[in-house]
Amino acid sequence: MYPILVLSVTGLVTLFLGFLKSKKILLPASLLFVAIAFLSNFIDWNAPGLYFYDMLEATNLSIIFSSIILLSAFLVMALSKGFLDDEHAQPAEYFAILQFSLVGAIMMTNFQNLIMLFVGVEILSVSMYILTGSDKRNIRGNEAALKYFLMGSFATGIMLFGMAMLYGANYTFNISDARILLLQPVTDVRPVFLYVGVTFLLIGLLFKVSAAPFHFWTPDVYEGAPTIFTTFMSTVVKTAGFAAIYRILEVSFSPMYNFWWVMIVTMAILSLFISNITAIAQQSFKRMLAFSSISHAGYMLLAVVGLNNKSGDSIVFYSLAYALATISAFGVLMIVSKDRLVDGRPNENIAVLNGLSKKSPFLAVVLAISMLSLAGIPLTAGFWGKFYVFTDAASRGHIWVLVIAIMMSAVGIYYYFKPIIAAYMKEGEGENIRLSAFYKIILGLTTAGSILLGLFPDLIRELL
Amino acid sequence: MQSQIPDIFQIPLINYVLLASILFIIGIVGVLIRRNAIIIFMSVELMLNAVNLLLVAFSSYRSDPAGQVFVFFIMAVAAAEVAVGLAIIVMIYRNIRSIDVSLLDKLKW
Numbered sequence: 295m296y297p298i299l300v301l302s303v304t305g306l307v308t309l310f311l312g313f314l315k316s317k318k319i320l321l322p323a324s325l326l327f328v329a330i331a332f333l334s335n336f337i338d339w340n341a342p343g344l345y346f347y348d349m350l351e352a353t354n355l356s357i358i359f360s361s362i363i364l365l366s367a368f369l370v371m372a373l374s375k376g377f378l379d380d381e382h383a384q385p386a387e388y389f390a391i392l393q394f395s396l397v398g399a400i401m402m403t404n405f406q407n408l409i410m411l412f413v414g415v416e417i418l419s420v421s422m423y424i425l426t427g428s429d430k431r432n433i434r435g436n437e438a439a440l441k442y443f444l445m446g447s448f449a450t451g452i453m454l455f456g457m458a459m460l461y462g463a464n465y466t467f468n469i470s471d472a473r474i475l476l477l478q479p480v481t482d483v484r485p486v487f488l489y490v491g492v493t494f495l496l497i498g499l500l501f502k503v504s505a506a507p508f509h510f511w512t513p514d515v516y517e518g519a520p521t522i523f524t525t526f527m528s529t530v531v532k533t534a535g536f537a538a539i540y541r542i543l544e545v546s547f548s549p550m551y552n553f554w555w556v557m558i559v560t561m562a563i564l565s566l567f568i569s570n571i572t573a574i575a576q577q578s579f580k581r582m583l584a585f586s587s588i589s590h591a592g593y594m595l596l597a598v599v600g601l602n603n604k605s606g607d608s609i610v611f612y613s614l615a616y617a618l619a620t621i622s623a624f625g626v627l628m629i630v631s632k633d634r635l636v637d638g639r640p641n642e643n644i645a646v647l648n649g650l651s652k653k654s655p656f657l658a659v660v661l662a663i664s665m666l667s668l669a670g671i672p673l674t675a676g677f678w679g680k681f682y683v684f685t686d687a688a689s690r691g692h693i694w695v696l697v698i699a700i701m702m703s704a705v706g707i708y709y710y711f712k713p714i715i716a717a718y719m720k721e722g723e724g725e726n727i728r729l730s731a732f733y734k735i736i737l738g739l740t741t742a743g744s745i746l747l748g749l750f751p752d753l754i755r756e757l758l
Numbered sequence: 759m760q761s762q763i764p765d766i767f768q769i770p771l772i773n774y775v776l777l778a779s780i781l782f783i784i785g786i787v788g789v790l791i792r793r794n795a796i797i798i799f800m801s802v803e804l805m806l807n808a809v810n811l812l813l814v815a816f817s818s819y820r821s822d823p824a825g826q827v828f829v830f831f832i833m834a835v836a837a838a839e840v841a842v843g844l845a846i847i848v849m850i851y852r853n854i855r856s857i858d859v860s861l862l863d864k865l866k867w
Binding site for chain 2 (some may be wrong): 431
């Protein structure tokens with residue numbers, strides 16, 4: 295809960311820091327602010343409670359989700375190099391908007407009232423619309439921003455309609471009170487409002503985490519946005535979205551499991567099928583990672599399908615594993631593609647990774663481990679993430695879902711190995727890549743995290 | 759005071775729900791079939807206002823203020839969205855001199 299206060303203030307401070315002549319102070323200042331927010335997060339640890347007249351609730355699970363969000367944001371900001379390379383960039387505004395968007399993301403992890411869910415989703419989304427279009431001269435960035443904006447506000451409209459219908463059914467926005475009402479016998483038209491409300495609310499939220507069939511904006515937006523903000527989108531927004539979906543289903547709608555599980559399971563399977571099959575054909579590394587992000591949304595939905603008291607932990611573990619691997623992968627792409635321009639834009643094809651093992655052995659290792667983790671190979675964090683969500687789905691007896699999910703993760707191995715093959719087997723041109731020590735530390739941390747969680751998965755599970 | 763309250767209840771609640779649903783569906787159809795970015799945007803606003811109507815109707819039938827409070831939040835957030843959305847549309851217009859979304863096809867594979 296405290297990170298919301300911290301980041302609201304520091305976001306404003308960051309805006310004022312933009313008045314200074316030197317832009318070099320912005321990156322260390324923002325990293326410090328996020329670190330303070332991260333530490334303040336743990337004030338509520340083991341002291342669950344309601345805040346702001348029952349608007350927000352701090353629980354250990356929501357604190358862990360917020361911590362993952364803040365950790366990913368810290369790593370992404372560190373990879374940005376303070377936006378000093380780009381003369382048209384507005385670093386103070388970018389860092390301020392990133393911090394404000396974190397406020398929205400944290401509201402999504404610990405809302406107790408649907409108003410806070412709506413406000414959180416909107417703070418996060420509106421910030422992301424701005425950042426997607428931040429490269430104003432780039433027509434692809436413009437297109438991505440417009441698509442994201444129109445699709446995102448459309449999804450918001452649908453989500454709001456669901457909330458209004460739920461209000462008509464329960465006459466409360468408090469999610470715990472709504473659960474108590476759900477356990478009582480129903481009368482007259484209430485079930486209709488209730489079912490319409492739950493369906494539309496879930497559709498709106500699943501839009502935000504880009505689960506199929508609401509995924510069609512994802513590849514375009516991920517490809518068009520500047521890579522640094524794509525990284526932010528695919529880690530922070532996804533974690534926050536799943537925290538919100540899990541929270542609303544667990545706290546409020548778990549008595550209606552028999553109604554919504556069919557919908558969630560359909561979307562999980564559709565996500566897995568569509569994304570994994572389409573990703574095989576992709577030439578662009580960024581677009582491939584976009585489809586990979588859709589498929590990981592599918593896997594995380596499996597944990598929701600097998601809703602039990604452990605599935606929150608599974609989503610936590612999965613989002614952490616996914617965030618670490620994605621940040622490494624995008625970090626490598628950002629460094630490699632920076633100087634290889636095609637039509638004035640960084641070349642983001644998989645071919646740009648050719649011969650990476652000769653040019654920079656360190657980056658090749660980082661890339662290989664992140665891809666293995668995303669594919670779910672044992673001894674990486676991704677394997678245990680998949681293992682836990684599959685266990686959850688199995689605990690409710692959905693074995694056929696598991697068979698499909700395992701088949702699709704086998705398909706995934708094929709396209710996750712393409713970048714590794716490009717890096718190690720193919721001959722590339724260009725000279726050696728020199729890395730700053732700072733980049734090495736950040737990428738080293740994410741890679742070490744992936745391996746550490748792969749070797750000792752209980753580290754996170756025991757924390758909860 | 760006493761004479762005004764029954765006036766609201768002369769129209770059954772379900773009529774408001776139907777009206778809001780129809781407005782909402784018009785908004786959805788508008789988003790899906792129109793090609794002009796501004797008109798798509800207007801349709802989204804129509805969807806949001808349908809929701810506002812629904813919330814206010816529920817709220818006054820139950821004499822519960824929470825719904826009306828939510829409407830204020832929706833209005834404030836919609837205003838923020840308009841600011842960002844129009845900025846994005848202006849940015850696109852500067853680059854391609856059009857706001858027809860079917861001209862935006864650079865991101866296809």
